[in-house]
Amino acid sequence: MEMFAITAVKHLKRRPSAPNFLPTISASRLYPPHIHTTFNMRPVRSAARSSLRASVNTGSTPFLRTRPIAAPCLLCAHRISPSQPSRRHQSSFTPEKFSPQDRTERQTHYHFFPNTLPSGPPPHGRFAIDTTALKHEFLRLQSRAHPDLHPSEDKLKAQALSARINEAYKTLQSPLLRAQYLLTLRGIEVAEDETAKVEDPELLMEVLDARERIEEAQSEEDLEEMKAENDVRIEESVKILEAAFERDDVGEAKHEAVKLRYWINIKDSLDQWEKGKPIVLQH
Structure with a gap:
């Protein structure tokens, strides 16, 4: 019986038990000296050890971190709203969902010109447009999206984007085309509808x-x-x-x-x- 006890002690020294496997966190690392001398730190150490053990066992840190999103690349097909937090570790069982309405709004002509048209299309934004400011923003956009400024593998994307910017600018600078476009967003075709005539x-x-x-x-x-x-x-x-x-x-x-x-x-x-x-x- 005595030999068995000695063997068990040696075995435990070679393989530490689970509670002692993690390094002990001293109270001085959690609180300043003038605090930990006043309180009983045993519950704090126990809670910290349990938290660390849970992190090691799961292998993840499900913390939600927010950080400012850089300005989107003009060649990127999707934009990420700066107000939305990004997850560092996201479970594959909870994919991020995008509203179809938000996706449609991002694709309107107005979203190419956030400086001139920050409120978007009516009724949130105004129908009247400062065409001078619109032209300046258009030229800045085209200077960044010009196909010659991008590597060969991105030229097709740049050409498509440049064409969309041209179309958006041409449409928004004309009151008639702008009105027809806004009606199209509401499902009403006026430009090509021969029946859309005034009975006046x-x-x-x-x-x-x-x-x-x-x-x-x-x-x-x-x-x-x-x-x-x-x-x-x-x-x-x-x-x-x-x-x-x-x-x-x-x-x-x-x-x-x-x-x-x-x-x-x-x-x-x-x-x-x-x-x-x-x-x-x-x-």
Whole structure:
């Protein structure tokens, strides 16, 4: 029996038991000297040892850490919101989910120009746009996304991105194209819809009268007054569109977008006028 006890003691010295396997954490490392002399540190050491043992056994530290996200690369297809925390260790059983609505919002033309259009499209943002600021931001974007500035393996992505930026800028700088685009986001097609015409006899009479005056003009001077009148119509339509989008009145916005399309067509016909050339006003 005595030999058995000696053997057991030697065995325990060679293989320390589980509670003593981890190094002991001294109280001085957890609290300053003036504190640990006052309190009983045995419960603290026990809790710290249990916490460390659990970390060693699981092999993970499920802590949620937040850090600022760097500005996304222009060639990256997805953006990460700076307000969302990132997980250092994330379980494969809990994949991060993205809302389809958020993904759609990231793909609008407005998100290419966060400095000029920080609030996004109406009704959160305004319909009116500072086109000068928009142009400056567009040039800065294109200077970074130009295909020649990227390695060969990224040129196709850069070309696609550059094309999207061009399309977004072209659309947003024009009040008519902007209005049509915003209606498209709401599921309403106006640009290509031939049935989207104004059932307004007074408006149609104005359009027919403008066509006759343009065809009968003998010189550009004959059209100066008409140009001024049409510019006023365009300004009024843009103001009505801005108010309609801010109210989120999609019906009124659609009605006025169709009217604005008539006024823009008249403007194009006036700018392209040639004596004797027939006038075709597209609806």
